[in-house]
């Protein structure tokens with residue numbers, strides 16, 4: 001395995017550290033109200049890994065599935081049953097080599113932001129996995145179980 005298969009991250013004060021192994025399942029941007037409120041920023045940029053690819057050390061506090069550092073308040077990860085969502089800004093290397101593949105809740109995108117070229121655009125949460133093959137009928141929308149519900 002190359003070094004790129006293992007990425008480290010931390011909260012601002014360094015009290016909480018995390019490691020993710022292997023490539024993320026997917027990388028996205030979200031403009032939903034939950035992401036805006038939880039981050040204090042206008043949108044969130046995150047990557048999703050399988051739950052068992054994620055390790056954390058140090059004391060964390062949590063609000064639902066969202067964990068954060070009790071000392072500096074930085075978000076650490078949103079941990080679901082099968083997946084974990086890590087903010088790109090939590091990773092140690094900046095910039096990362098990760099590029100978003102999709103955007104969620106685009107109706108709440110700030111007007112001065114524009115759709116990121118080449119990414120899938122979703123009105124709300126993701127409803128099906130991956131783009132529709134050319135010529136194929138669109139799949140019927142079905143909710144996917146993401147690590148966290150967005151709103």
Ligand SMILES: [Zn+2]
Nearest residue numbers: 011013069072
């Ligand atoms: Zn901290």
Ligand SMILES: [Zn+2]
Nearest residue numbers: 030032035150
């Ligand atoms: Zn969101």
